[in-house]
Amino acid sequence: MSLIWLVPAFPFAGFLFLVFSRGLSGRRAGVVGSVAVGLSFAAAVAVFAAFSSAPPAGGSYTLVLWRWFSSGALAPNVALSVDALSLVMILVVTGVGFLIHLFSIEHMVGEEGYARFFAYMNLFVGSMLILVLADNLVLLYLGWEGVGLCSYLLIGFWYRESANGRAARKAFIVTRVGDVSLLVGIFLIALSLGSVDIQEVARRAAVSWPAGSTTAILAAALILGGAVGKSAQLPLQTWLPDAMAGPSPVSALIHAATMVTAGVYLVARSHVIFSLAPPVLLAVAVIGAATLFVAGASAVAQTDIKRVLAYSTMSQIGYMFLALGVGAWTGAIFHLVTHAFFKSLLFLAAGVIINALSDEHDIRAMGGLAKKMPFIFWVFLIGAFGLTALPPVTSGFASKDAIVARVWESGDPGHILWLVAMAGVFLTSLYTFRLLFLVFAERKGTATQAATTKQPAPHASEHEAHVERSGRHGDPSAPVGGIMGAPLAILATLCVVGGFLDFPRMLGGAPVITRFLGTVLPPSMDSGGSTDTVLALLSLAVSLAGIPFGWLLARWAARRAARRGEVVAGAGPAAASPSAGADGAAHRAEPRFASFFKRGWLFDSAYEYLFQRPFEWLCRINKRDIVNRASEALGSLNLFASLVLRRSQTGKIRHYVAGLALGAAIILAVAVIL
Amino acid sequence: MTPVSFEYGLALAAILFVLGLVGILVRRNLVFMLLCTEIMLNAAGFAFIVAGARWAQSDGQVMFIFLLAMAGAEVAVGLALILLLFSRGRPLDVDSLSSGEDR
Secondary structure: OHHHHHHHHHHHHHHHHHHHOOOOOOOHHHHHHHHHHHHHHHHHHHHHHHHHHOOOHHHEEEEEEEEOOOEOOEOOEEEEEEEHHHHHHHHHHHHHHHHHHHHHHHHOOOOOOHHHHHHHHHHHHHHHHHHHHEOEHHHHHHHHHHHHHHHHHHHOOOOOOHHHHHHHHHHHHHHHHHHHHHHHHHHHHHHHHOOOEHHHHHHHHHHHOOOOOHHHHHHHHHHHHHHHHHOOOOOOOOHHHHHHHOOHHHHHHHHHHOHHHHHHHHHHHOHHHHHOOHHHHHHHHHHHHHHHHHHHHHHHHOOEHHHHHHHHHHHHHHHHHHHHHOOOHHHHHHHHHHHHHHHHHHHHHHHHHHHHOOOOOEHHHOOOHHHHOHHHHHHHHHHHHHHOOOOOOHHHHHHHHHHHHHHHHOOOOHHHHHHHHHHHHHHHHHHHHHHHHHHHOOOOOOOHHHHHHOOOOHHHHHHHHHOOOOOOOOOOOOOOOHHHHHHHHHHHHHHHHHHHHEOOHHHOOOEHHHHHHOOOOOOOOOOOOHHHHHHHHHHHHHHHHHHHHHHHHHHHHHHHHHHOHHHHHHHHHHHHOOOHHHHOHHHHHOOHHHHHHHOHHHHHHHHHHHHHHHHHHHHHHOOOOOOHHHHHHHHHHHHHHHHHHHOOOOOOHHHHHHHHHHHHHHHHHHHHHO | OOOOOHHHHHHHHHHHHHHHHHHHHHOOEHHHHHHHHHHHHHHHHHHHHHHHHHOOOOHHHHHHHHHHHHHHHHHHHHHHHHHHHHHOOOOOEHHHHHHOOOO
16 A cells, blocks of 8 residues: 555656657657556556555555655645545546546547647646645645646647637636635644644544634635635636636546546545534535536536536536535545546547537537447437436436435425425436437438538637548548547446445445445435435436426427528537637527526626626726836936936036035034034 | 234134135136135135134144145146146136037
8 A cells, every 4th residue: 555656656757758758759648648547547446455455544544755844833744645535536536537548549639739638637637646645735735736737738728729728717717716715724724723634634623623613614614615616616617618628538537527526525525624614514515506506507508518518517516515515425425436437428428529520519510410420329328317317327326316315314404405406407307318319319400411511610720730630530420449439438337337336225235435435434324215215216207307308408409500500500619619609699699598598697797797897997097006106206206306416517617616615614504503 | 912813813714715715616717716726725724823823732833834735736736737738728717628618
């Protein structure tokens, strides 16, 4: 288990290698990047095997590498801590990360900056591993910022398009709001408890902070702020849909599977502090419920395939927060794991579709792909079933139903939250099947023939570089290569069987993850009672009810699109580019309520009027910098004085003599008078 | 012979000094300015003498010897400069010299 340092070391080594070896030709850079993450995964599995065969005392093992810095009482080590929670996280990060790297070898071929992509991805995996393995809050914060940086770099991967750069900056700045909150929270904890070591903090907090004390509430709220920013929850959620400007594997790895779930991890990690602050815990649940509803409703109105999935990610993380808020800690982590499986699968499949259709993002322009891309159709279907929690795909079914049941049982506000969660279940099914029908179902008018033969419309400039990459590009009927297909197949298999990690007891399952996490997180075993069965059946029924409505919505959207064929052709880039889409012609043509949902409940506009505009106004009136005036005044005073005194320097000797005499007379007069 | 009163002596010295100063300020001819400098120096020397007599100390006369020596040196240098300027055909007007019109 002392080899745990290898887990983050491999991706960092891969990153350094890729940065300093210029000109790796062909796919070698991708192979190097994938091997680095693959080795990291192997190391993680080895650590897991060692951990489960001989669990360390106290349920956690800490490897101190070196003293980072020392400043008074604050002396964080660079130390990695392995316990059940971080093990689950590193297995997900390296495992899913490895599959996504593997997929990208083929998927990213021909991109400008192929090696750069893998370098960033490796750096991301390394930072994420530091985040989850960190033994103290300061090191955790380092990883936290590291993943934020990589997210920024990879969203703006196609940096030649200014909209992508804008999306990257937006993601960075919005999450920064949360990061600052987390940092202040860490300061508060360090000041109040005198330690930043995570286990030590938990121990001391339980002793010195009474439940519901102001300090505990403040600390928990500040940590929650950080988690909300990173995990794209209300009210800091606006960056995630725009983050889809990055390549699809980035969306799969960073904005679905791992980084955005860092907030869930953080809250679960500091569950002791949150348990001491019941109001904040309730806030977590309310934020989660609100987000899952808002994001779900927004997803229904999206036309960009990746934005649908982005809002869906937000909504699913909302479920995780809801689970955390009602104290179902293990349920949240379980949903995190299964969500990583099915959402990365969906994103990767979406990436294949987008590439096959010459970078078409608009789902209204798709259709009939089930016949052309049967493999993609099946994996997408499996992912969609996972997302909507429908059996026989077990992953979402097991995890989401567990959360919904725990929410129902959680006491007073639980029933209202449960209603919201059920509404979310319905919305999930609605947008998923709307997407599914629009993309894959055969229909007249807007067949894929139109999409494939159409000119690589204005927005193709976004990807000029990869027009002439793999021959598969722009041809949906070409088969998916093995190196791309294998990760999809593995992820699909994981989706199908993932639920058995914690299968509901009423169906004869065993709570594997719950038991495994029992040493770190307080248990939230499902009672296995009849209530659970009823709740599960109810949520299943609601999910199924969403399917016909999804079909209706899909037909409606397709009809509207067919009526304005030319709009569809141009809507792709408008929807793909972050804020430009807000004023696109396509939006104005839509009914007002649809546009409201499509633009994510107008949060962007609200923030524009609340923060952006006042800030710009302030900048405008302060263009000359009021604070600077004081120092500038000193300068102009000097200038004026020199102008005046310069006139005394006439160069005439008699004037100087007069000056001398006058001065002497004044000095004498002063001496005499005083 | 009655001794000159201290106040009268100082008043005379002050009048001499002011005369010299005014001369320097109003005259533009270098020769006259040099002359006025001498007058001012003599005013200072006279003040020393008067002060020495007042307190019956020889310091005042010693200082006067110093002043004479310094005035002699100063006149030597000043007159030499004036002669040099004159022999080069430059005007002895101090204003036109310092404005540097005809250099």
